[in-house]
Amino acid sequence: MKIILSVQPIRFPMTGIGRYTLELARHLADIDDIEDLKFFGDEQFVDGLPTPGNSQSRPASVITRIKHRLARNPVLLDIYRKRVHKRRGRALSGKDDYLYHGPNFYLPPFPGRSVVTIHDLSVFTMPEHHPAERVMFIRKEVEFALKQATMLITDAEYTRHEVAKYFGWPIEKVRAAALAGGAEFYPRDAETTAPVLARYDLTPGGYGLYTGTIEPRKNLVRLLDAYGRMPLALRKRFPLVLAGYKGWNNEETMARINKAEKEGWARYLGFVPNDDLPILFAGARLFAFPSLYEGFGLPVLEAMASGIPVVTSTSSTLPEVAGDAAATCAPEDVEALAGLLERGLDDEAWRSQAIEKGFAQAAKFSWQRCAQETAAIYRSALAQ
Template sequence: MKIVLSVDPVRFPLTGIGRYTYELAQRLATSPDITDLRYMASHRFLPSLPSPSDVSGKAHWLRRVAQKLPMAIETYRHLMPLLKSRALREHSDFLYHSPNYYLPRFEGRRVATFHDLSPFTWSQCHTPEIGRFLRKELTHTVQRADRLITDSEFTRQELATYFNWPLERIDAVPLASSAEFHPRDEAELAPVLARHGLQPGSYSLFVGTIEPRKNIDTLLDAYVRLPLPLRRRFPLVLTGYHGWQSEAIHQRLESAGREGWARYLGFVPGHELPLLFAGARLFTFPSLYEGFGLPVLEAMSSGVPVVCSTTSSLPEVAGEAALMCEALDVDALTALIAKGLEDQTWRHAAIDAGLTRAARFSWERCALGTLETYRRTMAQS
C-alpha cells in the first residue's frame, strides 16, 4: 500500500490528536504492508515525521490570532483545501489518511479519523466561528470519505446515526497510552514534582483543556464539599491548555488556590506530564463528553486510581477499573473522590485493575487496526 498521512496535528500544543498522529505514524513507518509512506503538513510533503514540540513558536501565535478573526477562518477554510488538493494531484494512486477529521478533494482513496462529534452535538463548547468552520469541513469529510475511523464504539455509533452513514464503513480503532506513562518510584518523580511545588502521592490530578465540556465546574463543586483538611492534604492540581470560555473557571481556580486546595499549572511540557500523572494520588475526570478519554488510560497506565464520569466513551476505556458516576452528580462525585483518596483497600485493587485494563490497549494494536481499515478501503468497489 502507498499512504499519504496528514501530520498537521503534530505541533505545539501536542493535544491528544497530535499524540495519536505521532504514535500512529511511527508504527506505520515500520509496517511491511506499506511500500511508500509520505507525510503531509499543510500543503507540503515533509522529508520525515516532525517531532512534537513543547515550545510555542510564531506559527502557533499566528494561529491563535487567526482563530479570533472570522475573515481569516473563512479564508483558511477555502484556501487550504485547494492547496492540499493541488499538492495531491500526482498521488492519486495513494490512500490519503487524515487523522484529524479534514479531507480535501482527492482522486485517490480517502480515510479520515473522527475523534468525536462535539462540533455538532456540543457546539456550545466551541467559539461560534470555529464551530461553523468545523461543521462545514466535517460535513465535507463525510461526503468525501471512502471509509471512516473512530476512537471508540460510542463514537462509531454516534457518527453513523448522526450522518446516516453506513455503519459497516466505520471502524472503531481504540487509542493507547504511550510507553512514558508507567508507574515510577518517588526518587524518579521528586525532581520534576518539586519544580511544581508537589510531592509524590500528595495531590489529585486533572489533565485536559480548560473548557466547559470537561466539566471542571462540577469537579470544583464536588471537591469543595470535601473536608477542608482533606482538600489541603490532597489539593486538586489541574493542567491543560487554555480553552474556550475558561475565564470563569480560572477565577474559581485562583480563589481555590488562595484557600490552599487547588492549583492550575498551565500547560505542562510533554516530557513532564508522565511524571505528573505517576505522582498523583488520584486522577479525576468527570468530563461531559469524550470521543475516547485518553487521560483516563494514561492515568491507569501510570498506576494511579481513577474517578471519572459514565458519559460517552469513558466506560469503554475505564471498564471496571475506575469509580464512575453521572457527570453532573456533585454529591456522588464528592463521595467517590473521598473514597479514592482515603480507602486504601480500594486503592490497591484499583491500581492493579487499572494496570491490567490499560495493558489491553497499545499503539501497535491501533496501527494494526488502522492498517486493516486501509485494506478494507482499497478493497471497496
C-alpha cells in the first residue's frame, strides 16, 4: 500500500487529535504492507513529522483563531476554503495510486481513494455546546469530506454507528479504530511526583483531578455541584484540581471554580505542559470525567494506566472506553455523582479493586493496535 497521511493536526501544544495523528504516523511505519508512507502538511508534502520548533508546526491556537475569525463571515470562509482546497489539490495531483487519510474531519480534493476520521458528531448533534463559527467551519469541511471519502473512520463503535446513521452511510463503510493512552502514563510513587507537584502547590495523593477544556460539553458545573455536596472536610482534604484551556462559554464554570477556590476545595491550574501532565495524573487520588459527550474519552485510559481510580459518565463512548473498571452514572445525576466521588476518594476497598481493573482495561488499548486496525481499513478502501 502507498499511503499519504495528513500531519497538519500535529500542532504544539498538542491536542487530542494531534496526539492521535502523531501516534498513528509513528506506528503506521511498522505495518509490513505499507510500502510508502508520505506526510502531507498544510499545503505540501513534508519530509518528517512536525516538532515544536520546526516551520510547518504553527501553534494550534493560531490555526484555531484564524479559522474562527474567518468562520464569522460565511463569504470569507468560502473564499478561504476554496483557496486552500485548490492549493492542496494542486500539490496532491498525480498521486491517485496512493490512499489519502485525513485524520481530523477534513479531506482535500484528491484523485485517488481516501478515508477520513470523524472523531465525533457534537457540532451536528449538540451545536449549542460549540461557538457558532466552529460549527459552521467544521460542518462545511465534513460535508466536503463526505463527498470525497471512500470510507469513514471513527474512534469507537458507538461513534461508528452514530456516524453511519446520521449521514446515511452503509455501516460496512464506517469502521472503528480505537485510540490508546500514551506510554508516558504509568504509576509513579510519591517520591517521583512530589517535586513536580510542589510547583503547583499540590501533594501526592492529595487531590481529585479533571483534565480537559473548560467548556459546557464537559459537564463541569455538575461536577462542581457534586463535589460541593460531599462533606467539607473531605473536600478540603482532597480538593478538586482542574487543568486545561479555557474553552468556549466558560463564564459560569469559571465563576463556580472561583467560588470553590475561595472556599478552599478547588484549584484551577490552566493549561499544564505535556511533560507535567503524566505526573499530575499519577499524583491524583481520583480522576473525574463526567462528560456529556465524547468521541472517545482518552483521559479515562490515561488515568487508568496511571493507577488512578476513575469516575465517569454513562454517555456516548465512555462506557465502551471505561468498561467495568470505572464508577459510572448518568451525567445529569448530580446526587449519584457525588456519591461516586465520595466512594472514590474514601473507600479503600473499592479504590484497590478499581485500580487493578483500570490497569487491565487500559492494557486492552494500544497505538500499535490502532495502527493495525487503521491499516485494515486502508486495505478495504483500496479494494473498493
